[in-house]
Amino acid sequence: AQTVTQSQPEMSVQEAETVTLSCTYDTSESDYYLFWYKQPPSRQMILVIRQEAYKQQNATENRFSVNFQKAAKSFSLKISDSQLGDAAMYFCAYRKNQFYFGTGTSLTVIP
Template sequence: AQTVTQSQPEMSVQEAETVTLSCTYDTSESDYYLFWYKQPPSRQMILVIRQEAYKQQNATENRFSVNFQKAAKSFSLKISDSQLGDAAMYFCAYRSYDMRFGAGTRLTVKP
């Protein structure tokens, strides 16, 4: 089965600064999708950004962008101009047909 690894259990960032969350995955597939989800304390999982493996261009959604390195099987999330509302658990997810998640990174934003 595919595995997803998030090596940073916790990260902290100053408001308005930039932070990068790491994710690696293991797969033998060539066609798949990668996602970052955010889970605030309310527990509703919210999609932040998605990346198709066949696309070389890194996905961007407003202040959120990814650095997708297919050969290295790496998929990091960069949050620019961090806001207090960005504080949450962030999960990296891999999908070929089913969907598997990493253990998560808890992001704290300091005012």
């Protein structure tokens, strides 16, 4: 069975600082995809970043980067130079045949 765990229900970060959101997952597969999705209040959920399990290099998208540790089944998201617009729920997700989502981390950005 595949499960995704986000152990931080809430996080806060000072504007312009860096924050890391944690995610672990459970799988017996070797080839799969991992994602971080962002859901701002009352707005659509959008993709932040994506990682293929067969790639050793960590994905980056501007201020967003991941630390993918395949052996540890860990997939954390680092947000650098945090901005007010980064405030949202962040969901970690795993995909092999279907998507499996974590319970989310609510990120607050303090001005």
